[in-house]
Amino acid sequence: MQRTKESQACEVNDDSDAPLTGYDRIAAYLKTLDGSPGVYRMLDEESRVLYVGKARNLRNRVSNYARPGNHSGRIARMISETASMMFLTTRTETEALLLEQNLIKQLKPRYNVLLRDDKSFPNVLVTDHAFPMVKKHRGAKKEKGQYFGPFASAGAVNRTLSQLQRVFLLRNCTDSQFEGRTRPCLQYQIKRCTAPCVGYITEAEYRKSVKDAADFLSGKTAQIQENLAADMMAASEAMEFERAASLRDRIKALTQVQTAQGINPRTVAEADIIALHTENGQACVQVFFIRANQNWGNFDFYPRISGDEDLAEVMEAFVGQFYSDRDPPKALILSHGLDNEDLMAEALAEKAGRKVEITVPQRGEKAELVSNALRNAKESLARKMSESATQMKLLRGIAEAFDLDAPPERIEVYDNSHIQGTNAVGAMIVAGPDGFMKSQYRKFNIRGDSITPGDDFGMMKEVLTRRFARLQKEDPDRTSGNWPDLLLIDGGAGQVSAVQEIMDQMGVADVAMVGVAKGVDRDHGKEEFYRTGQRPFALQRNDPVLYFIQRMRDEAHRFAIGTHRAKRSKAIGVTTLDDIPGVGATRKRALLAHFGSAKAVRGANLSDLLAVDGISSAMAETIYAYFHENG
Numbered sequence: 279m280q281r282t283k284e285s286q287a288c289e290v291n292d293d294s295d296a297p298l299t300g301y302d303r304i305a306a307y308l309k310t311l312d313g314s315p316g317v318y319r320m321l322d323e324e325s326r327v328l329y330v331g332k333a334r335n336l337r338n339r340v341s342n343y344a345r346p347g348n349h350s351g352r353i354a355r356m357i358s359e360t361a362s363m364m365f366l367t368t369r370t371e372t373e374a375l376l377l378e379q380n381l382i383k384q385l386k387p388r389y390n391v392l393l394r395d396d397k398s399f400p401n402v403l404v405t406d407h408a409f410p411m412v413k414k415h416r417g418a419k420k421e422k423g424q425y426f427g428p429f430a431s432a433g434a435v436n437r438t439l440s441q442l443q444r445v446f447l448l449r450n451c452t453d454s455q456f457e458g459r460t461r462p463c464l465q466y467q468i469k470r471c472t473a474p475c476v477g478y479i480t481e482a483e484y485r486k487s488v489k490d491a492a493d494f495l496s497g498k499t500a501q502i503q504e505n506l507a508a509d510m511m512a513a514s515e516a517m518e519f520e521r522a523a524s525l526r527d528r529i530k531a532l533t534q535v536q537t538a539q540g541i542n543p544r545t546v547a548e549a550d551i552i553a554l555h556t557e558n559g560q561a562c563v564q565v566f567f568i569r570a571n572q573n574w575g576n577f578d579f580y581p582r583i584s585g586d587e588d589l590a591e592v593m594e595a596f597v598g599q600f601y602s603d604r605d606p607p608k609a610l611i612l613s614h615g616l617d618n619e620d621l622m623a624e625a626l627a628e629k630a631g632r633k634v635e636i637t638v639p640q641r642g643e644k645a646e647l648v649s650n651a652l653r654n655a656k657e658s659l660a661r662k663m664s665e666s667a668t669q670m671k672l673l674r675g676i677a678e679a680f681d682l683d684a685p686p687e688r689i690e691v692y693d694n695s696h697i698q699g700t701n702a703v704g705a706m707i708v709a710g711p712d713g714f715m716k717s718q719y720r721k722f723n724i725r726g727d728s729i730t731p732g733d734d735f736g737m738m739k740e741v742l743t744r745r746f747a748r749l750q751k752e753d754p755d756r757t758s759g760n761w762p763d764l765l766l767i768d769g770g771a772g773q774v775s776a777v778q779e780i781m782d783q784m785g786v787a788d789v790a791m792v793g794v795a796k797g798v799d800r801d802h803g804k805e806e807f808y809r810t811g812q813r814p815f816a817l818q819r820n821d822p823v824l825y826f827i828q829r830m831r832d833e834a835h836r837f838a839i840g841t842h843r844a845k846r847s848k849a850i851g852v853t854t855l856d857d858i859p860g861v862g863a864t865r866k867r868a869l870l871a872h873f874g875s876a877k878a879v880r881g882a883n884l885s886d887l888l889a890v891d892g893i894s895s896a897m898a899e900t901i902y903a904y905f906h907e908n909g
Contacts, residue, residue: 299323299358299359299360299361300357300358300359300360301343301344301345301346301357303360303361303362303363304340304343304344304357304360304363305344307340307363307365308337308340308341308344311336311337311340311365312336312337313335313336313337313338314335314336314367314368315332315333315334315335315336315367315368315369315370315371315373315374316332316333316336316365316366316367316368316374317330317331317332317333317365317366317368317374317377317378317381318330318331318332318333318336318339318340318363318364318365318366319363319364319365319381319385319387320356320357320360320363320387320389321360321361321362321363321364322359322360322361323359323361324755324757325362326388326757327385327387328356328359328360328387328388328389329356329387329388329389329390330378330381330382330385330387330390331378332371332374332375332377332378333371333374334371334374336365336367340363343357343360350586350587351586352389352584352585352586352587353389355389356389371621372621372624372625372628375598375618375621375622375625376602376625376628376629378598379598379599379602380602382595382598382599383599383602383603389584390595391581391582391583391587391591391592391595391596392581392582392595392599393579393581393595393596393599393600394579394580394581394582397577397717398416398417399416399427399428399429399430399431399567399577399604400414400415400416400427400428400429400431400432400434400435401414401415401416401419401425401426401427401428401429401435402414402415402425402426402427402429402435402438402439402442402495403415403421403423403424403425403426404423404424404426404488404491404492405421405422405423405453406421406422406423407453408481409449409456409474409475409481409484410423410448410488411448411449411450411451411452411453411456412439412442412443412448412449412450412488412491413439413450414432414435414436414439416432424492426492426495426496426569426570427567427569427574428567428574428604429567429574429575430565430567430574430575430576430577431575431577434574434575438495438574442491442494442495443465443470443471444470444528445491445494445528446487446488446490446491446494446528447469447470447471447472447487447528448471448484448487448488448491449465449471449474449475450465450470450471451463451465451475454863455475456474456475457475457863457864458863458864458867459475459476460476461476462475462476462478463475466478469524469527472484472487490502490505495569495570496570497547497569497570497571497572498570503529506525506528506529507529509525510522510525510526510529513525543568543571543573543643543644543647544571544643545642545643545644546568546571546609546611546643546644546647547568547569547570547571547608548568548569548570548607548608548609549568549607549608549609549610549611550565550566550567550568550606550607550609550610550611551564551565551566551568551611551647551648551650551651552564552565552593552596552597552610552611552612552613552651553612553613553648553651553652553654553655554589554592554593554596554612554613554614554652554655555652555655555656555659556583556585556589556592556659557656557659557660557663558585558663559583559584559585560580560583560585560659560662560663561580561581561583561592561659562578562579562580562655562656562658562659562662563578563579563580563581563593563596563655564576564577564578564579564651564652564654564655564658565577565578565579565600565651566647566650566651567607568607568647569607576651576654578654578655578658579596579600580659580662580712581595581596589614590614590615590616590617591617593612593613593614593615593616594616594617594618594622597610597612597616597622598622598625601626601629605629605630606626606629606630606634607634608632608633608634608635609634609635609636609637610626610634610635610636610637611637611638611639611644611647611648612636612637612638612648613638613648613651613652613655614638615638616636619636622636623635623636665713666711666712669711669712669713670685670711671822672822672823672826673685673686673710673711675821675822675823675826676689676764676823676826676827679807679817679823680764680790680792680807680809682763682764682790684763686710686762686763686764686790687710687711687759687763688708688709688710688715688759688760688761688762688763688764689708689709689710689762689763689764689765689766689830690706690707690708690745690762690764690765690766691706691707691708691709691765691766691767691768691830691831691833691834692704692705692706692738692741692742692765692766692767692768692834693705693768693831693834693835693837693838694724694734694737694738694741694768694838695835695838695839695841695842696724696737696842701842701845701846702723702724702737702842703721703722703723703724703838703841703842703845704721704722704724704737704738704740704741704838705719705720705721705722705834705837705838705841706719706720706721706722706741706745706834707719707830707833707834707837708762709830709833714833718760719837720745721837721841722740722741722744722745723845724737724740724741725740734769734773735772735773735776736776738767738769738773738776738777739776739777739779739780742777742780742781743780743784746780746781746784746786747784749761750784761789762789763789763790764789764790764791764792765777765789765790765791765792766792766793766794766827766830766831766834767791767792767793767794768793768794768831768834768835769793769794769795770793770795770806770808770814771793771808771814773793774791774792774793774808774809774810775810777791777793778791778810791809791810792807792808792809793807793808793809794806794807794808794827794831795807795808795814804816804819805817805824805827805828854876854880854905855869855870855876855879857904858900858901858904859900859904860897860900861897861901864892865892865893865897868890868891868892868893869890869893869901872889872890872891873886873890879901879905880905882902883902884898884899884902887901887902
């Protein structure tokens with residue numbers, strides 16, 4: 279096989295009448311393979327990817343699959359289903375490892391250990407500005423500034439930001455708000471900001487506070503506390519008692535911050551503590567984020583496993599997938615070793631551009647940290663298994679109540695939200711065996727020009743049309759797991775009829791659909807359920823299945839309301855002035871401050887417009903012409 283510096287794909291075709299499968303099919307590939315490193319994919323008869331693996335030597339690795347015996351039940355089943363294979367050669371085994379983890383996350387093969395909850399974690403960002411803002415940031419690090427994190431949750435970041443404001447008095451307003459202020463805001467009044475927007479503090483003094491905040495986030499708390507104490511003593515000796523009291527309060531707040539941090543390791547400055555616990559074919563991985571000798575929270579994951587993998591395989595799969603799109607810390611402290619520890623360290627170092635240490639400690643503080651994480655993993659998995667058992671019982675109850683063939687794996691619940699037709703949105707939430715699947719939630723901005731404002735039927739039709747049109751386009755064979763088994767619609771016979779019309783038009787006849795109406799007096803417990811061609815019915819008021827349906831309906835309503843409010847808040851600051859060429863944020867503020875409203879600007883004559891600060895004669899003519907030429 280020809281090799282170049284680029285990765286190459288290779289697939290074997292067999293011209294015999296009877297297609298080969300299993301061991302024979304895999305053996306047929308051996309004559310085409312050499313000892314190159316690379317990635318292989320096993321596919322079934324419908325070309326669905328069963329498994330993705332990497333190899334230092336592709337020929338040797340694939341030959342292991344071609345020999346019967348010594349395979350676990352999971353691998354034996356995978357081999358028996360294999361109808362074809364694909365190969366990508368790489369320059370190095372490290373490159374193969376990185377490619378393998380990317381393909382696993384992208385393709386989600388059935389027989390791989392799979393990290394299912396692939397969420398991003400928030401950071402604290404100190405912006406690049408003369409008077410920097412301190413704020414929460416999630417996602418790619420595209421904005422200029424200093425990043426500190428990750429934190430385990432938005433709540434952990436919000437608490438840290440609140441503490442930073444109490445101690446260092448840094449602004450949290452946007453740059454446009456900062457530039458437009460003429461007097462201090464409430465944050466200054468409650469002693470959470472030094473009002474740099476109106477010049478109450480010099481740039482040099484503010485920069486010093488920003489540096490102290492950055493030092494605090496970097497773990498240099500002792501030096502900061504000493505400096506504040508020295509400043510307090512100096513202010514007291516100078517009889518600046520108000521300033522001394524303010525510094526005393528900041529020292530007290532800093533002490534409270536340090537106390538609230540929880541487990542603060544002395545010997546670990548920057549690391550992720552990763553502990554794995556498996557039980558009854560399920561797994562939990564607990565990750566603690568240690569930064570600047572402080573515990574910045576933890577998060578638990580539940581990777582998909584079959585139950586016959588060894589712990590090293592599960593841990594390696596988790597680490598590879600977890601850091602495929604995240605920057606690794608300086609050290610990973612693990613509860614279990616990896617099959618290819620040196621290779622993984624090399625791959626992570628290549629990604630980070632620096633050394634990444636991987637250790638499995640046996641004693642000392644690091645071992646205590648792992649033990650704590652392992653205990654949390656065990657307790658979290660026990661709770662998860664208990665909740666899953668309850669959830670499966672509820673799903674079986676759903677199937678019985680609505681005459682479904684089997685408990686639904688994916689329930690989609692739809693709702694709309696608007697105020698007299700304005701800022702209309704549709705919302706979809708998803709529930710299944712693992713509870714609410716928030717990464718699968720979707721929102722829909724209602725954009726149908728033909729829909730009468732406030733037409734709930736029309737909005738629901740648009741949402742369902744867009745949802746199922748996309749499913750039919752992206753997953754016509756229904757292999758992704760994104761097709762619902764059951765639709766719950768907020769509404770009665772009218773909504774059900776409207777949705778059924780859409781489903782018939784799109785040729786979707788095998789997805790069950792139920793309308794949930796609040797019934798008499800619109801009270802909880804009196805819900806009625808509507809199905810096409812059947813009489814409405816109700817469940818017993820104390821039926822757990824009814825409570826479960828209410829929770830799903832309320833969650834959809836909460837998500838729809840939240841989406842609508844966010845859209846409405848965003849629209850509040852939009853005026854017709856935004857569409858005038860040359861009118862930016864500064865001129866817009868000046869016009870609104872002078873006239874009071876966009877409507878008043880529309881009615882102003884040229885001389886009135888020229889009286890506004892920053893409006894030249896040419897700009898006044900542009901504004902006047904815009905309103906009068908456009909009606």
